[in-house]
Amino acid sequence: MIKINRKFWVIAGVVILLVISIGIFIYSNNLNSNKNLYQANRTSTTQNQTTNSNTLDDNNVEQHNNNSKKIEEQISTFSTKIYDHDSARQNNIALTCSRLNGTVVAKGETFSFTNTLGPSNQSKGYQKADILDNKGHKLKEYGGGNCQISSTLYNAVLAVPNLVVTERHEHSNYVPYIQKGKDAAVAYGSYDLKFRNDSENDIKILTSTDGATVTATLVSIK
Numbered sequence: 001m002i003k004i005n006r007k008f009w010v011i012a013g014v015v016i017l018l019v020i021s022i023g024i025f026i027y028s029n030n031l032n033s034n035k036n037l038y039q040a041n042r043t044s045t046t047q048n049q050t051t052n053s054n055t056l057d058d059n060n061v062e063q064h065n066n067n068s069k070k071i072e073e074q075i076s077t078f079s080t081k082i083y084d085h086d087s088a089r090q091n092n093i094a095l096t097c098s099r100l101n102g103t104v105v106a107k108g109e110t111f112s113f114t115n116t117l118g119p120s121n122q123s124k125g126y127q128k129a130d131i132l133d134n135k136g137h138k139l140k141e142y143g144g145g146n147c148q149i150s151s152t153l154y155n156a157v158l159a160v161p162n163l164v165v166t167e168r169h170e171h172s173n174y175v176p177y178i179q180k181g182k183d184a185a186v187a188y189g190s191y192d193l194k195f196r197n198d199s200e201n202d203i204k205i206l207t208s209t210d211g212a213t214v215t216a217t218l219v220s221i222k
Contacts, residue, residue, distance in 0.1 A: 070221050072204065077217040078156040080148055080177040082209070088127035092145040093214060095125050097207040100149065104221070105195075105203045110166060113150050113186050113193040120146060120188065132185075136173035147185050148177050149207060150193045153216040154184035160218060162199035167192050177214075 082093070096117060105111045120126040120143025129144025155178070157163045168184050169191045175183050184193045197203050199220065206217040 072219045072221055075203075075218050075220045076156045076159040077215065078152055078159070079213045079215040080152045080155075081213055082148070082211065083176045084130065084145075085211075086129055088140075089129035089145040090211060091125070091127050092120070092129055092143055093149060093209050096120070096143075096146050096149050097209045097214065100153075100205060100207045103205040105197045105205065107197050107199060107202055110194055110196045111205075113153070113184075114188045115192070117146070118188065131187075132171050132173050132175070134172050136171075143188075147171065147175070147183070148214055149216070150186040151175070151178045151183040152214045153205065153207065154193055155182055156216040156218050157195050158182075160199070160203075162197070163203070163218075164196045164198055165194070166196055167194040169193075 082090070099117055100113075103111070103116055118124075122142055126142040127144075128140040128142055130138050131141045131144045131147070133139055154165070154168060157165060169186075170181065171183050171185045174180065185191045186193055202221040204219040204221055206215075206219060208215050
């Protein structure tokens with residue numbers, strides 16, 4: 001009986017040691033796992049902080065860009081009435097207004113009407129409409145109607161002291177849309193309307209037509 005009890009306690013002792021060893025092993029693994037999880041959490045937090053920092057930087061850049069947006073201020077506008085509603089002339093006026101609209105004249109730069117538009121030919125969509133030759137006779141040429149836009153722009157320019165007209169030509173005969181001496185004839189390669197921007201800011205040219213009038217507006221970009 002005594003021998004049996006010793007054997008029992010020996011086996012029990014071995015089992016207990018085995019259980020303790022297994023427990024220590026499991027505890028050690030859990031500790032390492034928690035440590036890795038903690039490190040992972042720290043890494044994730046750091047990444048989030050970096051992302052948030054980048055987001056803040058992007059917001060600051062966007063705010064800076066918004067603050068640095070230039071201000072546009074209208075400084076002059078002038079309109080003339082369209083008396084000739086010939087479809088070819090209307091086409092040419094609309095086309096030239098569209099091509100000229102949005103042109104920016106930098107400070108110190110000289111604007112040229114004909115160089116900005118180039119030749120008014122059929123390939124650009126222009127049609128033949130009435131023009132005046134140098135003897136005052138009416139004839140039909142591509143781009144007829146452009147002179148009304150140049151004359152309208154000329155009068156808008158006259159209202160701004162720091163815009164200096166360096167070239168301007170009167171028509172060889174009366175034109176109905178503007179008073180005498182306020183017109184500006186243009187013809188690519190011969191007659192041009194030019195002005196120099198002596199202001200402190202760039203100038204944007206806005207031109208439009210509604211079929212009844214032509215309007216030229218000058219905007220200062222600050």
